Amino acid sequence: TVLYFEGDTHSSxxxxxxxxxRFGAVNELGVFAMTDKxxxxxxxxxxxFLSQHGASVPGSCVMVTQEGTRPLLVEIQALVxxxxxxNARRLTVGVEQNRLAxxxxxxxxxxxxxxxxxxxxVNAVGGVEIxxxxxxxxxxxxxxxxxxxxxxxxxxxxxxxVGLAGEVRPVQRGxxxxxxxxxxxxxxxxxxxxNQPKAGIAGLEIIAVERIGDAVDxxxxx
Numbered sequence: 001t002v003l004y005f006e007g008d009t010h011s012s013x014x015x016x017x018x019x020x021x022r023f024g025a026v027n028e029l030g031v032f033a034m035t036d037k038x039x040x041x042x043x044x045x046x047x048x049f050l051s052q053h054g055a056s057v058p059g060s061c062v063m064v065t066q067e068g069t070r071p072l073l074v075e076i077q078a079l080v081x082x083x084x085x086x087n088a089r090r091l092t093v094g095v096e097q098n099r100l101a102x103x104x105x106x107x108x109x110x111x112x113x114x115x116x117x118x119x120x121x122v123n124a125v126g127g128v129e130i131x132x133x134x135x136x137x138x139x140x141x142x143x144x145x146x147x148x149x150x151x152x153x154x155x156x157x158x159x160x161x162v163g164l165a166g167e168v169r170p171v172q173r174g175x176x177x178x179x180x181x182x183x184x185x186x187x188x189x190x191x192x193x194x195n196q197p198k199a200g201i202a203g204l205e206i207i208a209v210e211r212i213g214d215a216v217d218x219x220x221x222x
Contacts, residue, residue: 001018001020001021001022001024002018002019002020002021003016003017003018003019004016004017004019006127006129007127008127011126011127012033012034012035013031013032013033013034013042013126014031014032014033014034014039015029015030015031015032015128016029016030016031016032017029017030017067018068025068025069026068027067027068028067028068028069028070029067029068029070029072031045045070045072050062050073050074050075050125055151056151056152056153056154057151058145058146058148058149058150058151059077059078059079059080059142059143059145059146060075060076060077060078060142060145060151060152061075061076061078061138061139061141061142061145061152061156061158062074062075062076062138062156062157062158062186063075063076063130063134063135063137063138063157063158063159064134064157064159064177064178064180064181065128065130065132065134065135065159066132066134066171066172066173066176066177071173071176071177071179071180072128072180073157073180073181073184073186074124074125074126074128074130075124075125075126076095076122076123076124076125076135076138076139076142077122077123077124077125077142078120078121078122078123078139078142078143078145078146079119079120079121079146080115080118080119080120080121080143080146080147081118081119081121082117082118082119083117083118083119088115088116088117088118088119088120089119089120089121090104090119090120091119091120091121091122092121092122092123093122093123093124094123094124094127094128094129094130095122095123095124095130095135095139096131099133099136100120100122100139102164103136103139103140103143103162104120104143106140106162106163106164106166106212107140107143107144107212109166110165110166110211110212110213111144111166111212111213111216113144113147113216115143115147118147120143122139122142122143132171133161133162133169133171134159134160134161134171134177135159136160136161136162137158137159137160137161137162137168137190137192137212137215138158138159140162140212140215141158141190141215141216141219144216144219145219152219153188153219155185155186155187155188156186156187156188156189156190156219157181157186157188157189157190158189158190158191158215159171159174159177159191159195160190160191160192160195160209160215161192162212166211166212166213167210167211167212168192168193168209168210168211168212168214168215169192169194170192170193170194170195171192171195174191174192174194174195174197175195175197175201178191178195178197178201178204178206179201181204182201182202182203182204186204187203187204187205188204188205188206188207189204189205189206189207190207190209190215190218190219191206191207191208191209192208192209192210193208193209193210195208196208
């Protein structure tokens with residue numbers, strides 16, 4: 001097997017990720033805390049990747065990412081500010097930078113929201129690297145929230161892939177992601193329509209969307 005030992009040098013938490021495994025699953029993730037007695041397993045790793053805000057803040061959106069067989073809740077933060085240079089900056093930490101440029105173009109074409117004269121910064125809290133397209137919709141809604149300076153609804157979780165035509169595509173293991181969000185006390189979810197569970201999930205209001213414009217309207221009316 002090949003394992004990567006990851007983590008921020010300024011944090012006591014470390015991630016052990018299985019990249020190759022001849023006899024078992026890959027992309028599995030273990031979360032540990034470094035203590036004076038060695039590494040200790042973290043029972044609720046989702047808590048590491050969520051900021052503790054006293055009140056709702058603009059530019060923050062919680063998503064459910066899938067690391068191997070484990071769903072993890074991660075906070076996506078976006079900051080949109082007026083550009084003071086001819087070329088607006090696009091900077092990401094933990095999210096693919098080239099994909100951000102594509103998402104901003106989709107947001108402009110299919111939702112009528114332009115950021116060409118704005119610097120856009122996107123960060124995944126906790127130093128986690130997100131390389132799956134389920135982060136598309138959370139990134140866009142965090143950007144819209146920061147641009148409008150309006151927080152997203154409280155206890156909201158989001159996931160979904162966004163295509164170039166403005167459609168919101170389903171992602172794998174949607175029901176597992178929703179169950180994890182409900183278990184951690186989230187009360188509302190914006191998800192692709194194809195990921196909407198038929199039986200529903202107790203305590204979780206599910207808003208199913210088909211296009212990026214539907215998702216933007218959902219946070220406006222919430």
